[in-house]
Amino acid sequence: MNLVGNWSYPTAIRFGAGRISEIAEACAAAGITKPLLVTDRGLADMEITRATLDLLERGGLGRAIFSQVNPNPNEKNVAAGLEFYREGGFDGVVAFGGGSGLDLGKVLAFMAGQTRSLWDFEDIGDWWTRADPDGIHPIVAVPTTAGTGSEVGRASVITNSETHEKKIIFHPRMLPEVVICDPELTVGMPKFITAGTGLDAFAHCVEAFCSPHYHPMSQGIALEGMRLVKVYLPRAYRDGADIEARANMMSAAAMGATAFQKGLGAIHALSHPIGAHHHTHHGTTNAVCMPAVLQFNRPKVEGALTQAAAYLGIEGGFDGFCAYVDALNASLGIPQKLSALGVTDPDLDALVRDALNDPSTGGNPVAMTPENTRALFEAVL
Numbered sequence: 001m002n003l004v005g006n007w008s009y010p011t012a013i014r015f016g017a018g019r020i021s022e023i024a025e026a027c028a029a030a031g032i033t034k035p036l037l038v039t040d041r042g043l044a045d046m047e048i049t050r051a052t053l054d055l056l057e058r059g060g061l062g063r064a065i066f067s068q069v070n071p072n073p074n075e076k077n078v079a080a081g082l083e084f085y086r087e088g089g090f091d092g093v094v095a096f097g098g099g100s101g102l103d104l105g106k107v108l109a110f111m112a113g114q115t116r117s118l119w120d121f122e123d124i125g126d127w128w129t130r131a132d133p134d135g136i137h138p139i140v141a142v143p144t145t146a147g148t149g150s151e152v153g154r155a156s157v158i159t160n161s162e163t164h165e166k167k168i169i170f171h172p173r174m175l176p177e178v179v180i181c182d183p184e185l186t187v188g189m190p191k192f193i194t195a196g197t198g199l200d201a202f203a204h205c206v207e208a209f210c211s212p213h214y215h216p217m218s219q220g221i222a223l224e225g226m227r228l229v230k231v232y233l234p235r236a237y238r239d240g241a242d243i244e245a246r247a248n249m250m251s252a253a254a255m256g257a258t259a260f261q262k263g264l265g266a267i268h269a270l271s272h273p274i275g276a277h278h279h280t281h282h283g284t285t286n287a288v289c290m291p292a293v294l295q296f297n298r299p300k301v302e303g304a305l306t307q308a309a310a311y312l313g314i315e316g317g318f319d320g321f322c323a324y325v326d327a328l329n330a331s332l333g334i335p336q337k338l339s340a341l342g343v344t345d346p347d348l349d350a351l352v353r354d355a356l357n358d359p360s361t362g363g364n365p366v367a368m369t370p371e372n373t374r375a376l377f378e379a380v381l
Contacts, residue, residue, distance in 0.1 A: 001244075003015070003016060003017070003183075003244065003247040003248070004016030004017070004019075009258075010175065010258055011176055011177065011178070011179060012029070012177065012178045012179065013178075013179045013180075013181055013254070014179065014180050015250075016181075016182065016183075016247075017182060017183055017184045018182065018184060019181070019182045020048075020051070020052060020182040020184070020185060022180060023052060023055045023056060023059070023094070023142070023180060024055060024056060024058070024059025024061055025059075026140045026178040027056070027061055027092065027140055027178075029178050030138040030139070030176075030177035030178050031092070031138050031177075032091055032092030032093075032094075032137075032138050032140065033061065033092075034061065034062055034064075034090050034091050035056060035061055035062070035064070035090060035091075035092050035094045036064045036066055036084070036085055036088060036092075036093055036094070036108070037049070037052065037056065037065045037094040038065075038067075038069070038081065038093055038094065038096065038097075038101055038104055039065065039066075039067050039096040040067060040070075040071070040097050040098070040101045041067050041068070043067070043096070043097050043098075043144065048185050048188070049065070049096065052094075052096060053065060064088060066080075066081050066084050066108075068080050069081075069097075069100050069101055069104045070159075071100055071279065072100065072157075072159045072275055072279060073100050073103055073104040073107075073156075073157075073159065074158060074159040074160065075118055075158060075159075075161060076161055078104065078107055078108065078111065081104060081107075081108045082112070085112060090112075090137075091137060092109065092137050092140070093105045093106070093108055093137065093138075093140070094139075094140045094141075095109075095139055095141045095150075095151075095176065096141075096142045096144065097142075097143070097144050097145070098143070098145035098147065098193075098197065099145070099148030099150050099157070101144075102141055102143060102148065103148075103150055103156035103157055103158065104156070104158075105139065106141070106153075106156045106174050107158060107174075109137040109138065109139045110131070110137075110156075110173070110174050112135060112137040113134065113136065114136075115135075116131075118158065118169065119167065121169050121171065122167050122168065122169060122170075123155060123167075123168040123170035123359055127170075128170050128171045128172070131171050133173060136171065136173045136174075139174070139175075139176040140177065140178045140179070141176035141178075141180075142185070143179075143250065143253065144185045144186060144189075145186060146183075146186055146194075146197055146201060146236075146246065146249035146250045146252065147201050147253050147283050148197070148200060148201075148257065148282070149201065149253045149254050149256050149257020151176060151254065152176075152179060152254045152257050152258055153174070153175065153257045154171065154172050154173075155168050155169060155170040155171075156168070156169050156174065157272070160276075164273075164276045164277045164350070165273070165276055165354050165357070166273065166276045166354075166358070168359055179254075181250050181251075183243055183246035183247040183249075183250050184243065184246075186246045186249070186250060187240055187241055187243070188240070189240060191240070192333065193281075194233075194236050194237050194240065194249075195237055195283075195284070195287075195332035195334065196281045196283035196287065197253070197283045198229060198233040198249055198252075198283070199229075199233075199283050199284070199286060199287035199328075199334065200253075200256075200282060200283030200286055200287075201249070201252045201253040201255075201256040201283075202225075202226065202229040202287075203256075203283070203286040203287070203290060204222075204256030204257060204259060204264070205222040205223070205225035205226045205229065205252070205255065205256045205259055206222070206226065206290070206294075207260065207263070207264045207267055207268065207360075208221075208222040208259035208260040208261075208263060208264070209223060209226070209259070209304060209305075209308060210265060210297060210300075210301040210304055210305065210365055211262045211263030211264070211265060211363040211365070213263045215261060215262035218258070218261050218262035219259075219262065221258055221259040222256070222260075224255065225251075225252045225255035226308060227311065227312055228251060228255070229249070230312055230324075230328075231248070232244070232245040232248040232252070233245075233249060233252075233328075234331065234332075262363070263360075263362065264359075264360040264363045265293070265297070265360055265361075265364035265365065266296060266297070266355075266360070266361070266364045266368060266376060267286050267289050267360075268286065268360035269355045269358040269361045269364065269368065270351075270355055270373075270376060270380065271286045272354070272355070272358050272360065273354035273355050274338060274343060274346075274351065276354070277347070277350065277351065277354075278338075278341070278342060280338070280343065281341070284334060284341065285338070285341065287329055287334045288336070288337065288338055288341065288380055289338075289376075289380050290329075291325055291326055291329070292379040292380050293376065294322050295322070296366060296372070297364065297365045297366050298318065299366065300365035301318075301365050302318040305317075305318050305321045306318050306321070308321060309324075312324075337380065338380050338381050339381060346377075346381065348374060348378075351377055352370055352373050352374050355368070355377075356368060356369075
């Protein structure tokens, strides 16, 4: 199968191996003449990043990069990036990398012409209407992992470094104008990143599928996204150069992020504060939390996951689905408890408080309370 396509859902996507060569055209399509490439520190000196800067330079678009981005980006990274962006006179962002680089790049473009505080645009009610739409600069997104799907999202997750809370900054125009999904950029991912990001995509699909909200389109996307992960994540993990597996995992990541318009749930409500307080890898944290959350939600999701199991070719209904998740985690080197990720002596009161304040709680099929949320944390720690 020729895994190349031009899609217009949920935004303009140029999908296929080698399509990073179109980065200058993508910037032109987005109306960007002087882009700032935003990525994380780890990617800044890698060959894929240098090659992309070469392509921008050859396209007459300059060669500017900002990489002061933490694994869980915070408001200090935003402030430093905005100063660099405004002083440089840039007119758009190439958000390049995994979730951290994509999220920070999107926020810089969003905040470029705003005068209010970043936290004034948290995803609460209609706070997004506070933004000046004329101050939002265009974004071209280029994922280099296959997990968060931030390239097709209208929000970014930014950690408040003072309160250790992950905040979702939302605006419809944070959705990138153009996305380049080039699976060749993911070939160099280490096994543990392949596993963690792939399981992040799986968590997005599972939680969207189980969310009680009504969104049949997302429901279908989430189900097929699960299937792609089931078939192709083990292949990508075994052979990082398997371009078919890498391409299908990149599709699954975008599908998961598109699907969770329907909602997320307790997996993310737990993992967000754990990541904010203990700086764990987000996708890996999701994977550790998933088995306990599945059991917690059983009374409300047993029927839905029995249907999903049938589609995925998993025998045993709900119990078979849970056994599959356990086996998948084990095969990808995912620990059973968060202590293996360095989460020791946690402040449970703070974790419970932050989990209940997380927007993801609203999409969980079983209502989360201080008591049952604490029990969930104790189960995964």
